[in-house]
Structures are given as structure tokens and as C-alpha cells.
Amino acid sequence: MSAYLLPVVLLIASNVFMTVAWYGHLKYSTAPLWAVVIISWSIAFIEYWMAVPANRIGHQVYSTAQLKTIQEVITLVVFVGFSTFYLKEPPSLTTVAGFVLIGLGAMLVFKG
Structure with missing residues (x-):
């Protein structure tokens, strides 16, 4: 997969995990906050394994501002x-x- 496409795919996957980590617990308002934080942090840990490589690979072909915008x-x-x-x-x-x-x-950002 190209250095143009792979970072986008990884960022999509990482954002799904991060969104679940940040907002998924809202359906479970009675769950203890400490448990929600630990579970959310565990999900976010997986997200980092996609976001960091996405940025490392993407920086070969995109500027940092473009990566952040994507x-x-x-x-x-x-x-x-x-x-x-x-x-x-x-x-x-x-x-x-x-x-x-x-x-x-x-x-x-992409026009400049």
C-alpha cells in the first residue's frame, strides 16, 4: 500500500478506536469512573499503535500540517x-x- 494511502487507512482505524475510547462509555453512565478510565485508556493504547505509524509513514509524503488536517x-x-x-x-x-x-x-491547508 502506498505512503499516500496507508496513513489514511491507519488514521481511520485509529480514530474509530479513539472515538470508542472517548465516547463509548457514555452509554454506560452507571459504570464506575475508575473502570471507564482504565478501559478507555486500554482502547486508546491500541489506537496509538495505529496513529503513530500513520504519522511516521505519512510524513514521507505529507507535511505535518497536512497529516494533522487529514x-x-x-x-x-x-x-x-x-x-x-x-x-x-x-x-x-x-x-x-x-x-x-x-x-x-x-x-x-492542501492548497498552500
Whole structure:
């Protein structure tokens, strides 16, 4: 897989894990906070095994700013899907509009 595509695939996977680590516990509000933190940290540990190589490999062909931008756009897309389908909290129109503006800003990073 190319140095252009592999980092994107790894960042998608890492963002799925990180989103689950950060927000998955919200469905389990009665779980003890200490347990949620340990479980979330364990999930995030797996995420790091994808995010760090994604950035190392990606830096061969992308600038650091481009890598961060790719990661942020992926984060928003993964978050919207997770929020909508797992938490049953679809984004409002204003949230979607805000995310679109962020996406437009991301395009500027790649134009420069």
C-alpha cells in the first residue's frame, strides 16, 4: 500500500478506536469512573499503535500540517457516524454546517 494511502487507512482505524475510547462509555453512565478510565485508556493504547505509524509513514509524503488536517477531518467523519449510529445522537444542521466549514478550512491547508 502506498505512503499516500496507508496513513489514511491507519488514521481511520485509529480514530474509530479513539472515538470508542472517548465516547463509548457514555452509554454506560452507571459504570464506575475508575473502570471507564482504565478501559478507555486500554482502547486508546491500541489506537496509538495505529496513529503513530500513520504519522511516521505519512510524513514521507505529507507535511505535518497536512497529516494533522487529514486526522481532524477523519475524526469528524468518524464522530458523526459514531454519534448517530451508536449514541443515537445525530448532528444538528448547525453542527453539520460547522463541520463543513472545518472541511473547507482543511482544503486550504492542501492548497498552500
